[in-house]
Amino acid sequence: MQTSRNRPPRVLAIAEAANPEWVSVPLVGWSLAQALRDVADVHLVTQVRNRDAILRAGLVEGKDFTAIDSEAVARPLWALAEKLRMGEGKGWTTLQAINALIYPWFEHLVWKEFGPAIKAGAFDVVHRITPLSPTISSPIARKVHRVGVPFVLGPLNGGVPWPKHFDAERRAEKEWLSYIRSAYKHLPGRNTALKHASAIVVGSHHTQSEIPKAYQDKTVYIPENGIDPGRFNKIAKPTGDVLKACFVGRLVPYKGADMLIAAAADLLRSGRMTLDIIGDGPMLGDLIAQAKSLGCETGLKFHKWIDHSEVQTLLSKSHILSFPSIREFGGGVVLEAMALGVVPVIVDYAGPGELVTTQTGFKVPCGSRDEIIAGFHTIFERLAENPDALAPIAATAKARVDEYFLWSRKANQIRDVYEWTLDKRQADKPDIFAAGLRPISATMP
Incomplete structure (x- = not known):
């Protein structure tokens, strides 16, 4: 992509959370x-806690990135958040409320x-990459818009x-604020940021559905997770x-x-299946x-x-x-498995349900606990009869990742968004999945 001045676009990438x-x-x-550095001239702005890892x-600090020290406000409020969330890894909605x-x-x-x-005019585009949460507004959007620079929000x-059958898990996760989460739509600044964004990248169809109708024409669907082939470079064998399942x-309720x-359980007892559980948590x-x-x-x-670097070896x-x-x-682990040629078996809901198609994995409808258990058991029974038959599905899953979900691919997808915002009169709004594998509705195998 080139700007009208025959050079890559100069992008101020705001990623408060960015840590390798x-x-x-x-x-x-x-x-x-x-x-994005491969398709644009990027200067990263992030929070100071990421500085040492980025170095x-x-x-190079000052040239490639700038670390903003907002700890005077952030430190005491994060300490409060840890108290309010009532346990490590719990209270995600509370955490996002404090982050707002x-x-x-x-x-x-x-x-x-x-x-x-x-x-x-030092930057052609200002792009807020993180936070990912749609509940957290961007006050800078209006200021950027006023000076005539495109502002890209998202993913x-x-x-x-x-899910309606899992209220006990909701309470176990201390998700008390989730009952009133929709109140964020009425927070000051939410619509202002959407109004002044030139493009809104959405990582899921659910998030896209929550964008007001007035701004739907700005939305571009691009799931946020990607694969670094340098980290996930093995082939499942x-x-x-x-x-063999993983x-x-x-290890938390949801x-x-x-x-x-x-x-x-039945297949493990009879020796027809093995299961590796990678992870830790309060349910261990x-x-x-x-x-x-x-x-x-x-x-x-x-x-x-x-x-994390060793996960692929076991997987x-x-x-x-x-x-x-x-x-x-998001379902990043689902993409990681597919990148290795490991076939996903997932619940057809939210992120994983959008990433996996009927050609690349198996999806169980999101019903009650008993229904999900029965659905997984049925799939395990069928696959255990001939695990080698999974090879063609594994190959298709890997091909889907290579086509759409490598970070290099996602950089090109975002590049198309930049191109659209810089000259909407000449460029059509990007439709990343239009030419190929759109998310497909679930069917039982």
């Missing part, structure tokens, strides 16, 4: 900002630092409703004639590891006890926590990723 050494949102922020990654108070100060400091340069994702995730063990003790009570410890191994020994999470916004 962390996972989840910070890794998304870092990975996308870095990938270790080889970027913290983030505007960060953007205030960003404008103070870069406002004069934006006004002077935005989150806020998927809790499971050995033997026994179905679960990767925190991830569904207990449903997985229940669904697999209960899951071990569950496996013992069901008599299926044989063939089941708990690996607890392992470094690539499996035929399937068995992942019954009932409320997953």
Whole structure:
């Protein structure tokens, strides 16, 4: 892509969370900002807590990135958030509510630092990459718009409703604020940011549906997760004639590891299946006890926590990723499995349900606990008859990732969004999946 001046666009990439050494949102922020350097002249603006990791990654402060110190406001409010969320890894909605108070100060400091340069035309596009949450507004959007520079917001994702059959899990996750989450739509500044954005990148169809009708024509659907082929570069080669399954995730109620063990118990006892559970969390003790009570410890191994860089080594020994999470916004682990040629078996809801098609994996409808367990059990029984038959599906899954979900591919997708915002009269709005594999509605295998 070239601007009218025959040069790559100059982009101020705002990613408050961007860290090459962390996972989840910070890794998304870092990975996308870095990938964009191949298609644009990018200067990254991030929070000071990421500074040391970014320096270790080889970027030059002042030239490649700027670290904004917003700790005077952030530190005490994050401390409050940790108290209010009532347990490590819990209360995600509470955490986002506190972040909605913290983030505007960060953007205030960003404008103070870069406002004069934006006004002077030093950047062609300003792009807020993180936070991903659609509940967190961007006060800088109106200021950028006023000086005639396109403002790109997103990818935005989150806020998927809790499935009606899983209110107990909702309460176990301390998601008290989720009952009134929709109130964020009435917060000051929310519509202002949407109004003044030139493009709104949405990471899920649910998030797209929550954008007001007046701004729908600005939305572009691009799931936020991507794959770094340098991190996930193995090809799955499971050995033997026994179905090998793997679960990767925190051991918390909504991830569904207990449903997985229940669904697999018969096959584990009979030796027709093995299951590796990678992850740690408050449910570990209960899951071990569950496996013992069901008599299926044989063939089941708990690996607890392992470094993210080592996950692919274990995962690539499996035929399937068995992942019954009932409320997953993005589903990065699903893409990681597909990139290795490991076939996903997932609940058809939220992020994983959009990433997996009937050509690339197996989807169980999001019903009650008993229905999900029965659905996974049925799939396991069928796949255990001939695990080698999964090879063509694995190849299609890997091809889908290579086509749409490598970070290099996503950089090109965002590049198309920049092109559209810079000259809407000449460019059609990008429709990334129009030419190929759109998300397909679920059917049982």
